[in-house]
Amino acid sequence: xxxxxxxxxxxxxxxRRLLVxxxxxxxxxxxxxxxxxxxxxxRFRAAVVDAVMPAFATLGRPITSLAGMADDxxxxxxxxxxxxxxxxxxxxxxAWREAxxxxxxxxxxxxxxxxxxxxxxxTFVTGVxxxxxxxxxxxxxxxxxxxxxxxxxxxxxxxxIGLVGxxxxxxxxxxxxxxxxxxxxxIPVTIQPSGLRAMMTGDNSPAPYLDFLEESDNVRxxxxxxxxxxxxVFPADLLIGQVTQSRDGRLRIRLAADVGHLDFLRVxxxxxxxxxxxxxxxxxxxxxxxxxxxxxxxxxQTQEAEDG
Amino acid sequence: MADRRVAxxxxxxxxxxxxCAVLIFGxxxxxxxxxxxxxxxxxxLAMVFCWMVRRPDQLSPLxxxxxxxxxxxxxxxxxxxxxxxxxxATEFLRSRRAALADIPFVAEWGxxxxxxxxxxxxxxxxxxxxxxxxxxxxxxxxxxxMTSLTYPLITGVLRIGxxxxxxxxxxxxxxxxxx
Numbered sequence: 394x395x396x397x398x399x400x401x402x403x404x405x406x407x408x409r410r411l412l413v414x415x416x417x418x419x420x421x422x423x424x425x426x427x428x429x430x431x432x433x434x435x436r437f438r439a440a441v442v443d444a445v446m447p448a449f450a451t452l453g454r455p456i457t458s459l460a461g462m463a464d465d466x467x468x469x470x471x472x473x474x475x476x477x478x479x480x481x482x483x484x485x486x487x488a489w490r491e492a493x494x495x496x497x498x499x500x501x502x503x504x505x506x507x508x509x510x511x512x513x514x515x516t517f518v519t520g521v522x523x524x525x526x527x528x529x530x531x532x533x534x535x536x537x538x539x540x541x542x543x544x545x546x547x548x549x550x551x552x553x554i555g556l557v558g559x560x561x562x563x564x565x566x567x568x569x570x571x572x573x574x575x576x577x578x579x580i581p582v583t584i585q586p587s588g589l590r591a592m593m594t595g596d597n598s599p600a601p602y603l604d605f606l607e608e609s610d611n612v613r614x615x616x617x618x619x620x621x622x623x624x625x626v627f628p629a630d631l632l633i634g635q636v637t638q639s640r641d642g643r644l645r646i647r648l649a650a651d652v653g654h655l656d657f658l659r660v661x662x663x664x665x666x667x668x669x670x671x672x673x674x675x676x677x678x679x680x681x682x683x684x685x686x687x688x689x690x691x692x693x694q695t696q697e698a699e700d701g
Numbered sequence: 702m703a704d705r706r707v708a709x710x711x712x713x714x715x716x717x718x719x720x721c722a723v724l725i726f727g728x729x730x731x732x733x734x735x736x737x738x739x740x741x742x743x744x745x746l747a748m749v750f751c752w753m754v755r756r757p758d759q760l761s762p763l764x765x766x767x768x769x770x771x772x773x774x775x776x777x778x779x780x781x782x783x784x785x786x787x788x789x790a791t792e793f794l795r796s797r798r799a800a801l802a803d804i805p806f807v808a809e810w811g812x813x814x815x816x817x818x819x820x821x822x823x824x825x826x827x828x829x830x831x832x833x834x835x836x837x838x839x840x841x842x843x844x845x846x847m848t849s850l851t852y853p854l855i856t857g858v859l860r861i862g863x864x865x866x867x868x869x870x871x872x873x874x875x876x877x878x879x880x
Binding site for chain 1: 725726728729730731739740741762763766770771774775776777778779780781782784785788789792827831833834836837840841844
């Protein structure tokens, strides 16, 4: 009992208690500062991630590749079914390829006829996924691209097919991609045949839902969803996925990208949409010397009249 | 005597830090990215409570605070929030360690589970109050349930693998058998 009393005496020493209170206050204060001035603390976070990631990548590589091997090995077990499936799909794809070729020719002809100027192709940098967010409530991955590769906040990241997320947080050698499925992700989208605008909102489920959709009657499952570029922070016309309807009747998007298995991501270099801020000037020929400078003349005359 | 005691404390603290690093490392590995899976247990949380009940002398609040702050930074949580609550919870367990020393494991499990839920719900409440996007309450509760269910497992692993057990009454005040 004497021992217990001694221990309690130790833990309740006022100085010690004061230090614990200080520590907890510092921690909560950090949270508060983060809430008020998020970018500064996030930069600090990016620096920490940047410092940790190189060691992590080296250590993590063997484990990730082992897990990949185990995955591949599992897929051997159902190789026959896979083969059948692939044959079937190939059959369908051949038909589609034919259709696509015809459409491409037709499209080229029409573009030529109309003399359309398309957007210059977006260039991209490809990076390797090094780590994921590690939290069940956050969906993000870390790429091995950073400032030194010219990455900037807000750029779009795609896998081979569709949009995956956007850059949020850039270190010197690493950057974080917030995936479309994260509950903080909001992307303005266009739904294809109808041209309706909406907001794609992530909620930690595999399929983000459509928000702020005005005429949901005109949207049906199967419609294509592409990014709209509204707000000027995100490139337009990137494929995102297809509309589906979940069991609760909500319109959701089945992503074209395979968000479950991300290895390589391409980050699109976008330079922002050019905006037109000039209201437009009066168009006059150069040789026109008409009653253009009358106001000063009139003023001079009135001045003379006053003097005289 | 004093030398051995100090050395033991440092070994314990170092081991705790290393295990936390391994756990963070394991969670960051890009193996399972499927969204929409149910959240798994928070092993770090279970481990720190288990350790605190067994050997409170080896874990200083500063160590816990720093380790969980780094975890907050790396795991994209609001920095400092979880760390603050975990320090408070471990201090609570530390102040009750005289009572915790003599109770059966089931009772300890109950108290620790309660503490886990309090920490997670406090974090959830803070997220709601500060108008961040909180995870759904159901998934947080499920994560707490998983964490408290894995608590006996963690205790077993720490006991068998690292010889972590309570300081026996015969071995003096603040240090005990390491194994």
